Amino acid sequence: MKKEIGLVVIVVLLCSGVSYAGLFGKSDKEVAEEIKKREAVLNASFGETLARKDKEIAAKNVEIEKLKLDNAKLSAELEESNKKLEKMEQEKSVLPVEQKVEETRTLEEIITTEITKYAQVVPSAEELKIIFNTDFFFYHDVLEAVIYRSLDVIVKALKAHPDHRIIIAGYTDSFGSSKTNLHTSLVKAKAVANYLIAKEIPEDKIIVEGLGSACPIDTNKTREGRKQNRRVEIIIK
The missing domain is CATH 3.30.1330.60 (OmpA-like domain)
Known part of the structure; x- marks a missing residue:
């Protein structure tokens, strides 16, 4: 009966990922205590891993939200730049005529006053x-x-x-x-x-x-x- 319990414990340990090294030859009580101890360590380790993963996921989510905000900001800046560029192009198309008129006026002033x-x-x-x-x-x-x-x-x-x-x-x-x-x-x-x-x-x-x-x-x-x-x-x- 003790042997059967021992085998069951070992199977449980194997399934749970806990090493069974050093358990052979111990009493059922000792094996049960060792199992509890090792499962506690395993659970603690798993909890730490899970907490770390949750923390990493939370950090990634924060980063994603920041990227979304940055992207929205860049989109707004791009739209504003496009509007400014369009305005500059419109002004540029008018500028040559206005500039030509101004230069001609200046030439007129220089030449007319002297000749x-x-x-x-x-x-x-x-x-x-x-x-x-x-x-x-x-x-x-x-x-x-x-x-x-x-x-x-x-x-x-x-x-x-x-x-x-x-x-x-x-x-x-x-x-x-x-x-x-x-x-x-x-x-x-x-x-x-x-x-x-x-x-x-x-x-x-x-x-x-x-x-x-x-x-x-x-x-x-x-x-x-x-x-x-x-x-x-x-x-x-």
Whole structure:
């Protein structure tokens, strides 16, 4: 009977994971006490493990909640950044026009205040036109020295605002052949362009045109009207 009890105890110990080493040869009472002692140790160890796991799970849950909060915060920040970016893009699309108008106004101030008595300055929203009468500023196809000061003012303004493009267009009155007028107007426009290039205005910023008798600004039927039509225009865009 004692042997049967001993076997049962050993089976219980095996099933419970408790080592049965050192139990053989002991009385049932001693075995029972040893079992209780070892089960208490096992239960305590299991309880500690369970408590540790619960603590780890709780910590993980706290971490998950923190990550959720961080994610929500990041999502809100991203949405705010996208709104700011969209606003910046909208402002950026408007800025070039406003900036161009402001730069043109500044060019107008620089140029108009210094050369109005030598040339006609015609401003508009996005460009500035300076008209030089070729009878006054040219001797045949050569620039007169009197034009240098005006061109130097334009050079100064262009260097202060280098993002602009320049169109230099020459015109004549309607007298003479179309071929001669086109050639004459182009030569005079090139003379102005060459002066600007010599003053270090980039050549690739300049477009030169000889338009002959096209686009008259006055009648060609009078001497004064023809004089007005003989001109070189510098258009700053």
